Amino acid sequence: MHELSIVLSIIDEIGDQSEALGLKDVETVHLKVGVFSGVDRDALLFAWELACEGTPLEHSRLDIETVPLVIRCAVCHQNRTPPSLYQLCCPECETPSDTIVTGRELEVVSLEVAA
């Protein structure tokens, strides 16, 4: 499980940003996680509880927005959702695609802090 390492990176990132922006009392951390990022949502949530204990984020909540896998079809010239994570082809014309438009995201989008 590498989600604990990832959560520690998130905590570091938020620490840096909070310091730079003078933020205190982070209530919610909004995260975007692509289904093709190799990161498991439940493992992230579990690791969050563990890793935040004793830190300024102890009472914060992790909110995860899941980003679907979208590919670009070179024949239809459209962005499409493939039939599954293991069939990277256009659902309409079945052309294989090696262009991933979304699905690999792993980013902190925003923080909700006490006003």
Add this chain to the structure above:
Amino acid sequence: MSTRIVEIRAKVMRQNDLLAHALRERFETSGVSVVGLVSSPGSGKTAFLEKLLSGLARDFRVAALVGDLATENDAARLKRATPNVRQITTGTICHLDAQMIEKALEGWQLDTLDFLFIENVGNLVCPSSYDLGEELRFVMLSATEGEDKPLKYPTIFNSSDVAIITKMDLAEAAEFDVAAARRNIESVRPGMQIFEVSAKTGSGMQRVFQLLRDQLAHSRETRPALQIQTIQ
């Protein structure tokens, strides 16, 4: 109590990605071609790497970093092919990251090398999230594992550049369906180059050596020009 929303927009892997980017630049400037190897445990990464090192060592200067949770066994085995081997023991961590690579390279003169191989910890999940600055990533699948591994672990297959099917000498005994494995790899990473090898018999290895030689020639052609300072 009211709350306010503060936009951040930060990539979680920023630190690792920055470090990997710096490593890639260092590798390019030094003229060393760096290849990462990922696979599940027991797929034959070390045997394959042993063949690669001993096969290339006749004509090239080669080195390897080997990641494992514990033991120095793999490094000791690979040192028969080249003295330039370092083991990275990760303890409980299931993947290598860019910082571990940077640390392991301390004191090595990269510009005296042609090829550097990085054998990741045996794991088809976690290594996919970490860029190590490598030029090519080989994902390996053995004939004894089953044809559907690419479908079960699409992320790592998709984030790799080349697929190597290993232990082909056992394919028949294991009733391994090569055509199905190839179809599955193609399904998760359309257009991927696929090699079938046996480290034991040496079959298929020549094509891999050729790929690596071509890659080295290509990267040396396109490498950034060395900065030559004129002494005033």
